[in-house]
Amino acid sequence: xxxxxxxxxxxxxxxxxxxxxxxxxxxxxxxxxxxxxxxxxxxxxxxxxxxxxxxxxxxxxxxxxxxxxxxxxxxxxxxxxxxxxxxxxxxxxxxxxxxxxxxxxxxxxxxxxxxxxxxxxxxxxxxxxxxxxxxxxxxxxxxxxxxxxxxxxxxxxxxxxxxxxxxxxxxxxxxxxxxxxxxxxxxxxxxxxxxxxxxxxxxxxxxxxxxxxxxxxxxxxxxxxxxxxxxxxxxxxxxxxxxxxxxxxxxxxxxxxxxxxxxxxxxxxxxxxxxxxxxxxxxxxxxxxxxxxxxxxxxxxxxxxxxxxxxxxxxxxxxxxxxxxxxxxxxxxxxxxxxxxxxxxxxxxxxxxxxxxxxxxxxxxxxxxxxxxxxxxxxxxxxxxxxxxxxxxxxxxxxxxxxxxxxxxxxxxxxxxxxxxxxxxxxxxxxxxxxxxxxxxxxxxxxxxxxxxxxxxxxxxxxxxxxxxxxxxxxxxx
Amino acid sequence: xxxxxxxxxxxxxxxxxxxxxxxxxxxxxxxxxxxxxxxxxxxxxxxxxxxxxxxxxxxxxxxxxxxxxxxxxxxxxxxxxxxxxxxxxxxxxxxxxxxxxxxxxxxxxxxxxxxxxxxxxxxxxxxxxxxxxxxxxxxxxxxxxxxxxxxxxxxxxxxxxxxxxxxxxxxxxxxxxxxxxxxxxxxxxxxxxxxxxxxxxxxxxxxxxxxxxxxxxxxxxxxxxxxxxxxxxxxxxxxxxxxxxxxxxxxxxxxxxxxxxxxxxxxxxxxxxxxxxxxxxxxxxxxxxxxxxxxxxxxxxxxxxxxxxxxxxxxxxxxxxxxxxxxxxxxxxxxxxxxxxxxxxxxxxxxxxxxxxxxxxxxxxxxxxxxxxxxxxxxxxxxxxxxxxxxxxxxxxxxxxxxxxxxxxxxxxxxxxxxxxxxxxxxxxxxxxxxxxxxxxxxxxxxxxxxxxxxxxxxxxxxxxxxxxxxxxxxxxxxxxxxxxxx
Numbered sequence: 001x002x003x004x005x006x007x008x009x010x011x012x013x014x015x016x017x018x019x020x021x022x023x024x025x026x027x028x029x030x031x032x033x034x035x036x037x038x039x040x041x042x043x044x045x046x047x048x049x050x051x052x053x054x055x056x057x058x059x060x061x062x063x064x065x066x067x068x069x070x071x072x073x074x075x076x077x078x079x080x081x082x083x084x085x086x087x088x089x090x091x092x093x094x095x096x097x098x099x100x101x102x103x104x105x106x107x108x109x110x111x112x113x114x115x116x117x118x119x120x121x122x123x124x125x126x127x128x129x130x131x132x133x134x135x136x137x138x139x140x141x142x143x144x145x146x147x148x149x150x151x152x153x154x155x156x157x158x159x160x161x162x163x164x165x166x167x168x169x170x171x172x173x174x175x176x177x178x179x180x181x182x183x184x185x186x187x188x189x190x191x192x193x194x195x196x197x198x199x200x201x202x203x204x205x206x207x208x209x210x211x212x213x214x215x216x217x218x219x220x221x222x223x224x225x226x227x228x229x230x231x232x233x234x235x236x237x238x239x240x241x242x243x244x245x246x247x248x249x250x251x252x253x254x255x256x257x258x259x260x261x262x263x264x265x266x267x268x269x270x271x272x273x274x275x276x277x278x279x280x281x282x283x284x285x286x287x288x289x290x291x292x293x294x295x296x297x298x299x300x301x302x303x304x305x306x307x308x309x310x311x312x313x314x315x316x317x318x319x320x321x322x323x324x325x326x327x328x329x330x331x332x333x334x335x336x337x338x339x340x341x342x343x344x345x346x347x348x349x350x351x352x353x354x355x356x357x358x359x360x361x362x363x364x365x366x367x368x369x370x371x372x373x374x375x376x377x378x379x380x381x382x383x384x385x386x387x388x389x390x391x392x393x394x395x396x397x398x399x400x401x402x403x404x405x406x407x408x409x410x411x412x413x414x415x416x417x418x419x420x421x422x423x424x425x426x427x428x429x430x431x432x433x434x435x436x437x438x439x440x441x442x443x444x445x446x447x448x449x450x451x452x453x454x455x456x457x458x459x460x461x462x463x464x465x466x467x468x469x470x471x472x473x474x475x476x477x478x
Numbered sequence: 479x480x481x482x483x484x485x486x487x488x489x490x491x492x493x494x495x496x497x498x499x500x501x502x503x504x505x506x507x508x509x510x511x512x513x514x515x516x517x518x519x520x521x522x523x524x525x526x527x528x529x530x531x532x533x534x535x536x537x538x539x540x541x542x543x544x545x546x547x548x549x550x551x552x553x554x555x556x557x558x559x560x561x562x563x564x565x566x567x568x569x570x571x572x573x574x575x576x577x578x579x580x581x582x583x584x585x586x587x588x589x590x591x592x593x594x595x596x597x598x599x600x601x602x603x604x605x606x607x608x609x610x611x612x613x614x615x616x617x618x619x620x621x622x623x624x625x626x627x628x629x630x631x632x633x634x635x636x637x638x639x640x641x642x643x644x645x646x647x648x649x650x651x652x653x654x655x656x657x658x659x660x661x662x663x664x665x666x667x668x669x670x671x672x673x674x675x676x677x678x679x680x681x682x683x684x685x686x687x688x689x690x691x692x693x694x695x696x697x698x699x700x701x702x703x704x705x706x707x708x709x710x711x712x713x714x715x716x717x718x719x720x721x722x723x724x725x726x727x728x729x730x731x732x733x734x735x736x737x738x739x740x741x742x743x744x745x746x747x748x749x750x751x752x753x754x755x756x757x758x759x760x761x762x763x764x765x766x767x768x769x770x771x772x773x774x775x776x777x778x779x780x781x782x783x784x785x786x787x788x789x790x791x792x793x794x795x796x797x798x799x800x801x802x803x804x805x806x807x808x809x810x811x812x813x814x815x816x817x818x819x820x821x822x823x824x825x826x827x828x829x830x831x832x833x834x835x836x837x838x839x840x841x842x843x844x845x846x847x848x849x850x851x852x853x854x855x856x857x858x859x860x861x862x863x864x865x866x867x868x869x870x871x872x873x874x875x876x877x878x879x880x881x882x883x884x885x886x887x888x889x890x891x892x893x894x895x896x897x898x899x900x901x902x903x904x905x906x907x908x909x910x911x912x913x914x915x916x917x918x919x920x921x922x923x924x925x926x927x928x929x930x931x932x933x934x935x936x937x938x939x940x941x942x943x944x945x946x947x948x949x950x951x952x953x954x955x956x957x958x959x960x961x962x963x964x965x
Contacts, residue, residue, distance in 0.1 A: 039580055043802040045573065046560045046582060046681040048716050078798050080845075082822050089801025141806070270845035272854060275687035275795055277717050 001238070002202040005230050006210075007159035007195060011172055013151045013182045014126065014190040015058045021125050021149035022049030022092060029188050033142035037128075041147040043087030048276050051076075055149040056280055058181040059099045059123050060290045062151060065179055065297055066118050068103030073281050076123070076274045081267040084141050085128035093152075095271040098122035099280065100151075105175070106299065107167040108317070116168050117156030124150050145189075151181075157196070157207065162226040166219050169193060170321075174298055178323045192217045197229045198243070208233070209243040213250050213257050225250040229257050301326055309333065309341035318349055324363045328370050335374030340381045347377055351394050368397050376404040384408060385415050389461055417464040419471060422455075425463070426471055429454045440476060451476065481506045482644030483961070486701035489647055490547045493540065500540070500550025504533035504594050507552045511596065511645045514965065517624050520639035522557045522615050523565045524597035532594040539592060547704050549592030554646040556637050557598035558605055559585050559692075560681040568683045569601040569613040569633075572803045572810045572829030582681025583713045584650060584692050591708035596646055600636030603831045604800065605657055605685040608903035610635025611894055612833040620665055620887050621962035622928055628887040631661030631903075637695045638665040643965045648696045648705055652682060654689045655788050656882075656907025659919035662695055663882035663931025666921045666960055668948060669695045670702045673939045674914030675720035677706075678713030684799040686792035687718075689911040698958055699920060699948035703727035706941060722939055730942035731949040736770030738947070741875035745781040746906060752885035754925030759881050762922050762932045765954055766879070766947075774875055778867040783860050784908040785901060790844050790857035791912070796834075797841025803829060836897065865913040868935075877944055878935040881906050882919040886928035906933060916941045920948045921957040929960070 020027055023040035040047045063070045077095035100121035107114055128143035153172065159165050173191055176182040183190050198210035213229060216222045228250075233243050248257040296304070298320050305316035305326075320326045325348070332344045352373060356366060368376075376393060379385050385393060385408055396407045408414055416422055429451060430437055440447040455468050481489065481503055492498050508526050515521050529552065536550035560566050560578035567573045581589065589595070602612040609629035610618040618635040620628035621643040630639045634651030641649050642665035651658040653671035662669025670693045677692040684690060694705035707728065712721040742763070747756065763773050805811035805825025812824035830838070844853035871878060883903060893900045910917035915938055919931035932951075936944040952958050 042807060044560075044579070044808070045566070045568065045576065045683040045802070046578070048680050048718075050715060050717055080798060080801060082801070082804060084804075084806045084818065087802060087807065089804060090798055268847045270798070270842065270847075270850075272794065272798070272845055272850070275718070276684075 003199045003234055004202045004204070005160055006157045006198045006200060006207055007161075007165050007226060008157040008210075009155045009159065009165060009168060010194040010196070011153045011155075011169065012126075012192050012194075013062075013153060013172075013176050015055050015149040015151060015181050016183050017052055017054045017058070017149050019052060020147035021052050021055045021123065023147055025147065027148050029185075029190075031144055033140070033144060035144065037143035037146055041087065041143055043089075049092060049274075051277060051280065052149060055123055056099065056282070057290055058149075058179070059121065059151050060282060060287065061179050061181055061294060062121060062153070062176065063100035063103060064287070064291055064294060065175055066100075066103030066105055068100045068118060068121070070282055070287055071097055071099050071101065072283070073097065073279045074099040074122075075279050076277045077271045078274050079269045079271055081269060083127070083130075084139065085130045085143070085146070087128065087143060087146055091125060091127060092274055092277070093124035094122035097279075099282070105168065105171055107164065107171050109161075109164050109167050114158075114164065116158045116164075119154045119156050121151050121153045124152060126150050162223045162230070165195065165226055166223050169219060169222060171298075174321055174323075178295055178298055180295070186217045186219075189217055193222055195222060195226050195229070197226055197233070199230060199233045199237070209245050211243065211246055211248050211257075213248045214260065216250055221250055221252060224255045225257055228255060232257065295323065309338060309345070311342065311345055315345050315349065319345060322363070328363050328366070331370035332374045332377065335371060336377045336381065340377055343381060344374070344377050347373060347394075351391060355394075355398050367400065368394070372397060372403050379404050379408060383415055383417055383464055385413055386461065386465055389413050389415070413462060415464045416459055416462050417467050419467065422463060422467055422471055423475075425458055426451075426455055426468070426475055429458055430475060437476070448472065448476070482510060482647070482965075484647070485697050486548070486551055486647050486704055487698070489551050490704070493550050494545065500533040500536040500552075500594060501530060503550065504529050504552050504596070507596055507646060514643055514645060518619050518621060518639045518643050518645070519616050520600055520618050520636040520643060520645055521554065521597045522567055522569070522600050522636065525564060525595060528564070529594050529596050532589075536592050536594060546591055548588070548708055550594060551592070552594045552596050552647055553588070554596050554599045554637060554640050554649040555585060556601055556634055556650050556652060558601060558652050558683045559598075559650060560683070561585055561595070561598065564598065566598065566683070567615070568605070569603040569615060570829065570831070570834070571614040572826075573683075574614065574810060576809055578681075580681060583678035583715060584682065584709050587678075587711065588650070588705075588708050593708075599634070599640050599646075599649055602633035602635065602657075603834050604683070604796070605633040605652055605654055605690075606796070606833050606837055607632040608656070608660060608900055609888070609890070609893065610661075611890060612831055614831060617890055621965045622665060623887060624964075627890040628928065629664070629890055631664035631883075631887065633657040634661050634669075634695060638662055638667055638669070641665070641667055641695055641697065642962055644961075648694060648701055650692060650709070651695045652685075652690055652692050653907075653911065654685050654691075654792060655911050656904035658693045658695060659882050659907050659917060659931070659933060660903055663919045663921075663933075664887040664929060666924075666929035666958065666962070667695055667697060668699050668702050668918065668920045668952075668958065669693065670706060670918045670941065670945070671910065671916065672706060672710060672941055673720075673916045674911075675718055676916070676939065676941065677709045678711070678716040678719050680713055680715040684795075686795040687799060688795060689788075689792060691911070699918070699945050699952055700728065700731055702918070703731055703945050703949070706945075710941075720939075725942055727942055727945055730946050733946050734770070735766065735947065735950050738766075738769075738771040738877075739875040740766055740771055740773050740877055740879045740947075741776035741871050742773055742879055743776050743778040743781060743871070745778050746880035750884050750902070750905065751881055752925070755881050755883065755885050755930045758922040758925065758930050759879075759932055762951065763879065765951055769950060769954070773879070776871040776875060776878070778864075778871065778909070780860065780863040780867050781909055784864060784912060785905055787857045787860045787864065787912060788904070788908045789840070789901060790853050791861060793837040793841035794844050794854050794857075795841070797838045797845065800830070800834070800838055805829070833897075861912045864909055868909070868913045868915060872937050877937075877940075877947060880933050880935075882931035882933040883907075886925045886930050910935050914938065916944060918944045918948055920951060921960070923957050924960065929957075
């Protein structure tokens with residue numbers, strides 16, 4: 001039987017507010033356990049939550065970016081369950097009236113554009129962390145994370161493969177960073193995903209029973225977990241079994257998922273509107289104000305890059321995949337001029353990207369800044385050096401040996417373009433290869449490349465290739 | 479000098495004129511607590527060193543010329559308010575060891591006004607009760623019937639017993655369904671529940687968040703005005719507190735009543751109201767008529783739904799608010815448990831008393847999947863109908879008047895086996911909480927030697943109006959002057 005995969009994703013995006021969603025405690029990651037938890041975060045008797053207006057603005061920003069409806073009135077609700085890292089015995093979340101509903105996000109997979117529906121996005125507080133190692137028979141609780149603002153983004157079950165799921169997540173990841181509402185650090189849990197996966201016979205219009213795999217914190221894990229879950233479900237059904245609705249955990253060591261709790265064990269969360277918080281009212285003028293603070297979004301930027309810099313869709317897509325990369329590229333072009341935009345793009349996506357990758361650096365930490373890279377591009381553009389020599393210059397720049405001009409000067413890499421100087425070198429090359437000259441003149445055209453190579457060798461690669469070609473043709477055919 | 483027979487206003491005058499110091503006053507009340515509280519059990523914690531230090535500080539403030547009306551006046555806080563560095567139990571074994579690391583906003587504001595805290599008063603566990611019998615720290619006796627074993631009412635039973643017994647000039651209370659007004663009525667005191675949002679709830683341990691409100695428990699309406707002045711105000715730490723200006727409550731006390739319209743809901747006079755209480759109410763109506771006020775019969779057709787509505791909404795919120803008491807971070811933790819589930823079950827089973835457990839179960843039930851719509855959602859709709867009844871009435875009248883309770887204080891143990899009978903204690907008081915309106919109970923005379931009260935309910939944020947009505951009543955009557963024998 002042919003199976004169709006149905007995937008819906010719930011993504012938890014940690015908002016990069018200064019303080020927590022309902023208290024004044026700081027949100028910075030990595031502090032000593034329980035040093036960033038105030039009375040409100042600890043759930044002490046008598047404390048009350050006060051909503052952080054920045055968290056609301058960030059959620060609205062996201063909603064506007066995915067073309068969603070912003071609720072004129074949204075409500076916080078309490079979601080109850082007992083767990084030691086949940087101090088109040090309930091999580092303040094949103095249930096019936098979320099702040100964002102009915103948005104869409106376009107993804108590209110195999111050159112095809114597909115629209116994924118976003119059912120809703122709601123604000124909620126994060127729980128603390130339970131630490132099960134290093135406490136003997138007990139567990140440790142760190143409440144620094146308790147009360148950190150999250151937006152939970154719930155997709156429609158529109159996703160049909162692990163590859164689509166990853167494309168959706170990458171797009172979302174890029175978007176929240178563009179919006180500067182999330183630092184996107186997946187290792188620290190700032191952006192994490194639960195995957196709802198089910199399968200059904202191809203052509204069926206009812207959904208199969210789904211499982212939910214929790215807390216996937218890398219694109220690779222999402223892909224592996226979904227593919228594992230698809231195979232597992234197909235195996236279960238094809239061997240006559242039934243998929244059980246349950247929550248599963250992904251084991252990053254084995255690449256497999258395993259059952260955590262079944263629906264029967266699931267909590268009755270007993271949601272009800274939180275009486276400590278007033279409904280959040282967002283007016284048209286609030287929305288206009290927030291819209292005015294929105295940056296150019298990835299899709300719009302990509303289209304502009306194609307238009308303004310005459311780049312291919314592909315190049316524009318790569319360069320706009322993150323806001324920082326796009327900004328870097330535009331800084332380079334500011335120095336080189338739009339006429340060199342394609343050359344600049346090649347260098348940003350080529351040697352620069354490769355060096356960053358090799359050292360696992362972000363563009364922000366690049367050892368060659370935009371101005372320096374532009375300096376190199378300009379020396380190629382004005383024929384001071386060839387593209388090939390430029391690669392060596394770039395390596396030197398990356399190693400901190402100075403800017404392009406200094407390195408070209410110090411290493412004597414300036415390209416030889418003077419026809420007289422080149423002419424003398426070529427004459428020597430021709431003179432010292434009489435046999436080849438004879439064969440060439442006898443009709444063996446392919447030997448032209450041999451002479452070019454000899455010329456480059458003689459100049460240690462500094463000869464201007466175009467000039468070498470022109471002069472060689474004159475001399476050989478004379 | 480019998481300081482305990484003076485009102486807050488009287489003490490303020492004496493302090494201002496230098497007749498006595500705060501230290502003298504404070505020592506006097508500490509001595510009275512020492513002497514009488516074994517009979518009443520009105521305090522859970524007494525803080526003598528802290529009180530005397532605060533009294534000395536108040537005397538210095540006064541010497542420096544910075545005193546206000548409450549500077550140096552001793553008082554007691556209901557043990558539901560968090561007090562920094564002082565045991566804050568909420569009447570529960572669950573918090574029997576909990577020392578609050580911060581002050582409630584109301585506590586902070588009163589401290590800023592210069593009051594001297596004598597200690598923390600007994601109360602029904604987590605404010606759930608109408609007789610102060612659910613306290614982990616034992617029942618409180620009503621000064622009006624110590625030997626007869628009369629209850630002081632609840633849940634602010636310790637606060638009223640302390641004030642009525644002369645063990646504090648005034649006390650704070652909280653009122654979720656009548657917990658200030660009902661005990662005030664049963665002990666011949668004036669108790670005011672302000673408009674929801676008038677006083678901050680920050681640091682006041684939550685029972686039912688949408689109903690809870692702090693207020694003063696005093697002998698007179700004038701004292702209530704003085705104390706409310708310091709308690710009221712917007713608090714950015716409480717999202718449900720309301721940012722409306724706080725008027726000068728004392729300035730409004732003397733307004734004449736001629737032409738004032740008081741609504742008497744006919745539903746308040748239905749069966750269940752005892753004859754003595756009815757007679758006391760009618761006598762009060764007569765006083766108001768003599769003042770030129772008009773008594774108008776109004777109808778509150780949904781009033782009979784108050785108690786059932788309340789007993790859905792309040793337990794629902796309580797079941798949620800009390801979820802944090804899990805034995806993990808503070809409070810009672812069961813010993814020798816072997817699993818997380820056992821830690822929860824045993825800590826909560828041991829830490830909470832029966833009434834609290836009953837309400838948690840009711841609240842959990844009405845919020846559970848499949849029952850939410852039928853109970854919680856329906857109750858919220860009825861709550862709106864009850865609020866609408868008031869809005870309609872307030873189109874015609876300036877305030878509502880009625881009984882505070884069906885009758886005077888009952889005996890310890892009389893209603894403990896019948897939760898529903900106990901719940902009916904609050905039949906007249908609950909509606910004001912559901913509608914968020916200010917309401918006050920004032921002494922209206924004795925029935926068989928036991929006090930009963932009359933209740934005034936005002937428009938939202940019209941504390942001034944009901945304080946004015948009560949003060950005028952008290953300037954023509956002396957019910958509020960009557961004291962329990964031996965106190």
